[in-house]
Amino acid sequence: MINLYNFEIKKLENLMEEYGQKKYRATQLFKWIYEKKVSDFDLMSDISKKFIDVLKKDFYLKVPAIYKRQDSSDGTIKLLLELEDNSKIETVLMKYNYGNVACVTSQVGCNMGCCFCASGLFKKQRNLEVAELVGQILVLNSLLAEKNEKITHVVVMGTGEPFDNYNNVLDFVRILNHPYGFAIGARHITVSTCGLVEKIKQYANEGLQINLAISLHAPNNEIRNKVMPINRKYPIEELMEAVKYYEKTAGRRVTFEYILLRDINDSDECALELANLIKGTLAYVNLIPYNPVNELKYQRSSNNRIHNFLDVLMKNGVNATIRKEFGTDIDAACGQLRAKNEKAKNL
Numbered sequence: 001m002i003n004l005y006n007f008e009i010k011k012l013e014n015l016m017e018e019y020g021q022k023k024y025r026a027t028q029l030f031k032w033i034y035e036k037k038v039s040d041f042d043l044m045s046d047i048s049k050k051f052i053d054v055l056k057k058d059f060y061l062k063v064p065a066i067y068k069r070q071d072s073s074d075g076t077i078k079l080l081l082e083l084e085d086n087s088k089i090e091t092v093l094m095k096y097n098y099g100n101v102a103c104v105t106s107q108v109g110c111n112m113g114c115c116f117c118a119s120g121l122f123k124k125q126r127n128l129e130v131a132e133l134v135g136q137i138l139v140l141n142s143l144l145a146e147k148n149e150k151i152t153h154v155v156v157m158g159t160g161e162p163f164d165n166y167n168n169v170l171d172f173v174r175i176l177n178h179p180y181g182f183a184i185g186a187r188h189i190t191v192s193t194c195g196l197v198e199k200i201k202q203y204a205n206e207g208l209q210i211n212l213a214i215s216l217h218a219p220n221n222e223i224r225n226k227v228m229p230i231n232r233k234y235p236i237e238e239l240m241e242a243v244k245y246y247e248k249t250a251g252r253r254v255t256f257e258y259i260l261l262r263d264i265n266d267s268d269e270c271a272l273e274l275a276n277l278i279k280g281t282l283a284y285v286n287l288i289p290y291n292p293v294n295e296l297k298y299q300r301s302s303n304n305r306i307h308n309f310l311d312v313l314m315k316n317g318v319n320a321t322i323r324k325e326f327g328t329d330i331d332a333a334c335g336q337l338r339a340k341n342e343k344a345k346n347l
């Protein structure tokens with residue numbers, strides 16, 4: 001049996017043809033499962049009883065279960081979801097003044113080994129299926145439905161490297177963006193990568209209008225090699241060349257994410273080096289105050305330092321902001337709730 005949430009519309013059309021159905025069956029199904037939020041095949045009244053029986057034999061519609069939930073006083077909700085194989089993943093809802101933002105996980109664990117990251121404490125076990133990516137939005141939407149709200153923006157920035165699960169993440173964003181899917185505008189969807197150069201170029205060639213964010217976190221190879229091992233495979237020069245290719249080919253600017261780590265990458269010299277590095281690109285820099293993780297040695301930069309860093313960037317013509325913090329009274333760092341749960345399991 002296959003979870004029908006795994007199919008973006010083109011693949012669902014092909015599937016319908018394989019079952020001897022017309023292509024429009026896919027649109028009907030999409031409307032039932034995403035627009036009308038129906039997960040019971042028997043309620044799909046414009047589909048013949050005979051084909052409903054076929055669907056029930058080969059397919060099902062199921063979302064992950066909520067295993068743990070943390071609510072912050074600022075409205076952030078952090079969920080630990082349980083998948084069908086009992087794996088646990090984190091999903092976060094953040095309430096901005098412009099909408100409800102879902103931060104989605106793309107893999108169970110992560111192999112990229114960024115030194116400051118709670119998610120990277122656990123190696124990748126597997127990629128998430130499309131249905132498990134879609135399921136995170138469906139679960140958050142079911143919580144928001146109580147207030148007549150829904151997810152309006154999606155960032156694929158939770159645990160995992162999205163471009164290491166490229167095909168499934170792309171099918172997921174197609175479902176997010178499709179008018180009969182979640183109908184979320186492309187400009188409201190962001191995929192973040194730690195810098196897989198070939199995949200950035202592939203993504204540039206897709207012709208999508210989805211936003212791209214790059215986790216940079218260092219202005220030079222020396223620091224980046226220490227905090228992000230992926231830099232040893234794709235050094236900053238190659239990454240910047242891929243960013244320029246993306247800007248030229250996709251006609252879009254990227255956002256650089258930069259986590260400020262005390263005494264590691266937060267000096268004025270680093271800010272100046274960063275400004276020089278991205279000179280000539282259209283890029284925008286998102287400075288992220290670090291949420292310390294118990295198991296890791298890294299510390300948060302002082303507020304003063306964060307603002308000085310921002311000043312240097314802006315004086316050097318870089319468009320930059322400090323990211324608003326969410327859920328500081330719960331396990332705010334990415335992957336922290338899951339890390340806590342995994343640790344408790346091993347006690």
Ligand code: SF4
Pocket residue numbers: 110111112113114117118119120158159160161194215
């Ligand atoms: S920051 Fe992202 S890519 Fe790096 S280890 Fe954490 S989850 Fe993986």
